[in-house]
Amino acid sequence: MIKKLTAHGNSAALIIDKAILELLNIDLDTPLEISTDGTNLIVSPVSDSNREKRLGKALEKINNRHGRVLKRLAE
Numbered sequence: 244m245i246k247k248l249t250a251h252g253n254s255a256a257l258i259i260d261k262a263i264l265e266l267l268n269i270d271l272d273t274p275l276e277i278s279t280d281g282t283n284l285i286v287s288p289v290s291d292s293n294r295e296k297r298l299g300k301a302l303e304k305i306n307n308r309h310g311r312v313l314k315r316l317a318e
Contacts (some may be wrong), residue, residue, distance in 0.1 A: 248255040
């Protein structure tokens with residue numbers, strides 16, 4: 244299958260056909276990991292169910308440590 248990128252604002256989007264999404268059990272809420280091997284773009288559903296928990300803990304740690312500074316920077 245050959246696809247072309249589609250303009251989406253100032254970015255480019257790749258439209259993935261419904262049949263492929265169903266085959267891979269991906270929907271609009273599925274987190275995807277995007278990586279490259281230097282030549283190819285690799286899009287994979289995130290398989291680590293603990294990833295969101297680890298990310299949440301990391302964000303909480305950063306906010307506890309640097310919350311005041313981040314708040315001042317946001318203002």
